[in-house]
Amino acid sequence: MHFMQSLQDAWNRNQSLVCVGLDPEPAKFPAHLKGRPDAVFEFCRDIVDATADLVCTFKPQIAHFAALRAEDALERLIAHIHDRHPGVPVILDAKRGDIGSTAQHYASEAFERYRADAVTLNPYLGRDSAQPFLERADKGVILLCRTSNPGGADFQALDCGGVPLYLRVAETIARDWNANGNCALVTGATWPEELGQVRDVVGNMPLLVPGIGAQGGDVEAVLQHGLAADGAGLMISSSRAILYAGSGEDFAQAARAAAQALRDTINRHRA
Numbered sequence: 001m002h003f004m005q006s007l008q009d010a011w012n013r014n015q016s017l018v019c020v021g022l023d024p025e026p027a028k029f030p031a032h033l034k035g036r037p038d039a040v041f042e043f044c045r046d047i048v049d050a051t052a053d054l055v056c057t058f059k060p061q062i063a064h065f066a067a068l069r070a071e072d073a074l075e076r077l078i079a080h081i082h083d084r085h086p087g088v089p090v091i092l093d094a095k096r097g098d099i100g101s102t103a104q105h106y107a108s109e110a111f112e113r114y115r116a117d118a119v120t121l122n123p124y125l126g127r128d129s130a131q132p133f134l135e136r137a138d139k140g141v142i143l144l145c146r147t148s149n150p151g152g153a154d155f156q157a158l159d160c161g162g163v164p165l166y167l168r169v170a171e172t173i174a175r176d177w178n179a180n181g182n183c184a185l186v187t188g189a190t191w192p193e194e195l196g197q198v199r200d201v202v203g204n205m206p207l208l209v210p211g212i213g214a215q216g217g218d219v220e221a222v223l224q225h226g227l228a229a230d231g232a233g234l235m236i237s238s239s240r241a242i243l244y245a246g247s248g249e250d251f252a253q254a255a256r257a258a259a260q261a262l263r264d265t266i267n268r269h270r271a
């Protein structure tokens with residue numbers, strides 16, 4: 001199914017704008033998992049199974065797996081999500097961006113190898129670098145616009161003919177890159193006013209919003225500035241605050257409680 005349709009269905013079915021980020025860090029795993037040969041997969045699988053009815057998407061971050069030589073666990077995790085929780089789309093957070101001939105391989109990695117429904121891209125190399133992804137009409141292409149980190153403004157806020165670069169990025173993608181209706185943007189929860197400016201430029205286009213939880217973003221401000229006219233339009237992502245909410249054998253239940261609390265807080269401010 002088309003990523004945008006799956007996302008819409010998951011927003012409605014689970015009444016949730018929550019995206020759970022899957023960023024495994026073995027040093028933070030509960031004691032009973034530490035040292036187990038398949039701990040990365042087991043940890044992430046248990047989080048997924050405990051939260052799948054509370055989310056609109058899952059977002060594994062590829063570096064967290066690759067650094068551990070756990071790409072095989074990532075493949076199996078995404079297969080597990082598709083098998084056990086069909087209809088919950090998976091965003092591969094890879095922030096790819098390269099010349100077209102290489103970008104084709106990154107597209108194949110994301111969509112054939114990992115079977116992701118969407119992937120994050122860095123638009124800095126321009127349209128041709130995104131083309132192999134954009135032409136996959138059934139897949140989501142989620143482009144960095146105004147990132148959540150403190151240094152995000154170094155380049156993204158530079159004046160670009162009277163508007164900051166991140167707004168030029170938003171305008172260009174909404175106007176020229178979205179012919180297949182498969183684009184979305186990354187806009188950090190830590191900059192809610194900028195998030196609102198991006199929303200004004202892109203209409204109902206979905207925004208992936210990291211920065212809630214460990215990075216201190218404010219849920220109420222995100223909703224005030226970022227909610228689309230249709231009452232959705234956001235994938236509000238939290239990783240560490242959900243994954244490591246508990247540290248004992250009940251870690252998955254603690255993650256469920258944290259995801260549920262985030263969903264409920266968001267829904268209170270949506271009403």
Ligand SMILES: O=c1ccn([C@@H]2O[C@H](COP(=O)(O)O)[C@@H](O)[C@H]2O)c(=O)[nH]1
Pocket residue numbers: 021023061093146147148149186187188210211212213214215237238239240241
């Ligand atoms: O602007 C961005 C883009 C991506 N991220 C990613 O989201 C998660 C955030 O993790 P938390 O533990 O919820 O802080 C992480 O995978 C980042 O690589 C981002 O934070 N900001």
